[in-house]
Amino acid sequence: MVKIINEVPHPSIIKEVLCRNCGCTLSYTPNDVVQSRHFDYGGGSDLIYHIVCPKCTYKVSVSKF
Numbered sequence: 591m592v593k594i595i596n597e598v599p600h601p602s603i604i605k606e607v608l609c610r611n612c613g614c615t616l617s618y619t620p621n622d623v624v625q626s627r628h629f630d631y632g633g634g635s636d637l638i639y640h641i642v643c644p645k646c647t648y649k650v651s652v653s654k655f
Contacts, residue, residue: 607641612643616650622641623640626638638651639651639653639654
């Protein structure tokens with residue numbers, strides 16, 4: 591049985607990134623990361639991982655955990 595000891599994320603999994611659109615420093619956890627597929631003009635595709643800045647709604651690229 592899984593038991594919750596503390597609902598606050600452990601500091602070891604919290605990452606920080608700078609929003610290049612508005613300059614805010616953002617902290618995020620793996621649950622905040624969204625995966626999307628980007629298609630280039632040649633028909634190829636790549637998986638992109640990002641979070642959405644809560645201030646300006648810019649998609650900030652992050653690395654996969």
